[in-house]
Amino acid sequence: MVEENFIKVDGNKIRYLESGNSKETLVLIHGLGASAERWDQVIPMFSKNYRVIVPDLIGFGYSDKPLVDYTPEFFSDFLGKFFDTIGIEMASLIGSSLGGQITAEYASAHPEHLEKLILVSPAGVMKQSTPALDAYIMAALYPNEQSAKNAFEMMEGSGEEVDQKIVTGFLERMQLPNAKLAFMSTILGLKNAEVITKKLTSIEIPTLIIWGSDDPVIPITNADEFVSSIKDCRFYRMDRCGHTPYVQDPVHFSSIVLDFLANNRV
Template sequence: MDIDHKILVYFILSINKIIITMGLVSDRQRNETMDFIKILGYNIRYIKIDQVKSNETIILLHGIGASAERWSELVPFLYNCNIIIPDIIGFGYSEKPRIEYNIDLFVKFLDELFLKLEIKNPIIMGSSFGGQLILEYYFRHKDFFKKMILVSPAGTQERPTLALRQYTYSCLYPTRENTERAFKMMSHFNHTVKDSMIKDFINRMKQPNAKHSFVSTLLALRKNSDLQDNLREIKIPTLVIWGKEDNTIPVENIEYFRGIPFVKTCIMSDCGHVPFVEKPLEFYKIVKEFIDS
């Protein structure tokens, strides 16, 4: 990341920090900070929300091409735990080095992130690519997570859908028309896509190396064909949530997780690829019941 770009990112995030803090932290029991930390030698942005009276930590991992802000609709409901939301290396407002992005890189990224932020035995939630990354990490560190929550996790689909192709196209050519079309295809038809979300996505995808990190990650995910075979190795409480009208990674993929003793599955009606954005309160109630059980 060159100096001028770093200054610009810090300026944008200083403004965003005020907005996020005003919107998400409304009581004195919560303290929200946004900062950068060196992971694998690169500047990684993360948001941390501390709940004064809680010893429970939940990590939120966004999907490919997304950022920490993707969880903004859900975070206000998660008021009984400490929350950490990183921008995964190569995405969001984290640094985007021009390197090969593969599963080993992302696992090392999480290793160092957890170590430097002193995270132990967390509950972890991931959407799409974030869900697949959680599973990849779990298969290498089976005693680390307390519970896993996977939202329409990637890694099980045989071929890209039309919605995923449109999303990829919008990442490579981030115009307003392309982006709005992609977000609408990924959502239930009744859901209104926020203008601020579209603008933020376009801004992020125009950052240096943003397209490189997206394509490199997408290729790495396609090369991994062992995930489905490993699912029966899951031995910790795991919740898999899918939107019934998911056109990006179809809900039929939830069948790979059914019948596994430690896995609970749930399908949310009138939701597309990101049910925590479309129906955050209903989503939270499902998650809370799982966490409390």
């Protein structure tokens, strides 16, 4: 069972999904322009062992989209307030892409609340755009069936057709009030932010980096800076996967994550 819940954080309505009743908590953070549904295929596997919490980040999905500057620091602060509001004192965190950068920012500032950290193709060190990212941004600004379908197929990097549900959900969300403004504010916030390398050196909790070998959005060459900067870090390359390996190969992704969470190994 996956429950949909809403809470207020700083007066903003925040949507999140919850599944599982374990005493151990696992929080999943989606990427740019996405929502909690991005994790649909792995939530059932994780909820057998963990209480799984999956928010729509402020500014995205079906959470409120206030007119603010969506910087990495803003998202990190939001994550802390979300934890406080929902009553999470200790958790492990998984962040994908933008969500990876946000969770890394949070881990560098609040290690006392985290057990383990998993970053999936995280943003934060790449300063130049890529054709796949450009296509995704254009699909967000001018959402239509073809542009969204092309962007998601490029991001997967496999040449296979993308699930129509992913395309439809993206188009619906980008039509919501202030969705495009929040999206573009986030892009500007990322562009103007310093690379995250210095903050990575302060992360001391056990960390796993997972990267799709064929990621065209944030290429796997960016992994080196994360792996070399984080003290207690492991790295796993998921072959034949693009930017979202948990969508393309959810069973294998889940097994790698669960083994790391339980045994500190990959």
